[in-house]
Amino acid sequence: MATKDIDWGSLGFGYVQTDFSYVSNYKDGKWDEGSLTADHNITLSECAGVLQYAQTVFEGLKAYTTEDGKIVTFRPDLNAQRLNDSAARLEIPTLPEGRFIEAVEKVVKANADWVPPYGSGATLYIRPYIFGFNPVIGVKPADEYQFRILCTPVGPYFKGGAKPITIKVSDFDRAAPHGTGHIKAGLNYAMSLHPIVTAHKEGFDENMYLDAGSRTYVEETGGANFLFVTKEGKVVTPKSNSILPSITRRSLMYVAKEILGLEAEEREIRFDEVKDFAECGLCGTAAVISPVGCINDHGKEIKFPSGMEEMGPTTKKLYETLTGIQMGRIEAPKGWIHVIK
Numbered sequence: 001m002a003t004k005d006i007d008w009g010s011l012g013f014g015y016v017q018t019d020f021s022y023v024s025n026y027k028d029g030k031w032d033e034g035s036l037t038a039d040h041n042i043t044l045s046e047c048a049g050v051l052q053y054a055q056t057v058f059e060g061l062k063a064y065t066t067e068d069g070k071i072v073t074f075r076p077d078l079n080a081q082r083l084n085d086s087a088a089r090l091e092i093p094t095l096p097e098g099r100f101i102e103a104v105e106k107v108v109k110a111n112a113d114w115v116p117p118y119g120s121g122a123t124l125y126i127r128p129y130i131f132g133f134n135p136v137i138g139v140k141p142a143d144e145y146q147f148r149i150l151c152t153p154v155g156p157y158f159k160g161g162a163k164p165i166t167i168k169v170s171d172f173d174r175a176a177p178h179g180t181g182h183i184k185a186g187l188n189y190a191m192s193l194h195p196i197v198t199a200h201k202e203g204f205d206e207n208m209y210l211d212a213g214s215r216t217y218v219e220e221t222g223g224a225n226f227l228f229v230t231k232e233g234k235v236v237t238p239k240s241n242s243i244l245p246s247i248t249r250r251s252l253m254y255v256a257k258e259i260l261g262l263e264a265e266e267r268e269i270r271f272d273e274v275k276d277f278a279e280c281g282l283c284g285t286a287a288v289i290s291p292v293g294c295i296n297d298h299g300k301e302i303k304f305p306s307g308m309e310e311m312g313p314t315t316k317k318l319y320e321t322l323t324g325i326q327m328g329r330i331e332a333p334k335g336w337i338h339v340i341k
């Protein structure tokens with residue numbers, strides 16, 4: 001077997017079918033053993049719970065090749081925990097302990113030829129998800145579920161350098177207080193589609209959502225958490241019960257404190273403080289950090305001193321340290337790198 005003949009550098013972020021997916025079914029109150037499948041289509045009832053009432057949760061992580069040639073994933077135990085937290089909130093059965101990691105290992109090993117080489121900037125994106133399978137028409141949870149993992153190779157997030165983006169303060173809300181903002185549910189993305197299409201039409205790259213209750217505090221974007229750097233060099237990130245606990249953000253906060261020796265704090269951040277920050281970035285698995293150069297609040301622009309040409313200096317240090325850890329160039333904290341092969 002050999003790595004697929006693909007121009008990894010020019011791959012985008014789109015679905016490319018690989019050789020295998022992983023599938024496990026839940027029926028009569030338990031999960032089956034699970035197995036690999038080469039069938040990338042799903043046949044299900046027109047009345048399936050997922051189609052009628054959006055009963056589905058997902059995860060996203062990457063497999064990639066490190067400097068010394070190993071295929072690894074980054075902190076998959078946190079994805080396993082978070083998938084179960086998401087499932088519980090939507091009355092979806094959780095996965096038995098160890099099953100998630102075992103399934104990720106199996107499906108990545110089976111698709112090893114699709115894991116891009118070190119230095120290409122590309123990765124094998126892994127998308128685990130669970131959805132309501134059997135017919136449901138009265139509003140209630142399904143009785144049968146499918147857990148599936150699909151893999152698809154994705155290109156480097158930044159082609160030709162990470163240019164800062166411009167975002168707008170959205171007039172829409174992402175998540176209600178005590179709602180589902182803290183879980184990775186498809187429904188959160190369905191309702192973000194109109195706001196993001198609207199933002200793009202207006203020339204912005206992303207939306208900044210404020211807390212739906214008071215429109216006073218910064219929450220997150222449609223799919224990434226915020227990190228800010230104060231003028232004193234302190235790293236701060238919004239604390240809220242309605243934002244998704246990003247694994248990248250949690251890792252960056254650890255890197256800031258424990259490796260770079262910076263002050264780092266998770267706290268409520270008022271939108272009116274944002275104009276005083278020195279740097280701003282968005283964090284998530286896809287890009288690690290996307291620098292933000294400008295925030296547009298209904299025509300009023302907040303321009304960060306780091307500018308529109310490159311990442312701010314602290315953001316850059318955080319980015320380089322975490323990507324260095326992920327790629328095996330910098331020693332990783334215990335348990336962060338999960339070797340698959």
Ligand SMILES: *Cc1c(COP(=O)(O)O)cnc(C)c1O
Nearest residue numbers: 223224225244246247248284285
């Ligand atoms: C997945 C996701 C993130 C990023 O989380 P990571 O674990 O860092 O990939 C941030 N916000 C939302 C809403 C998400 O769904």
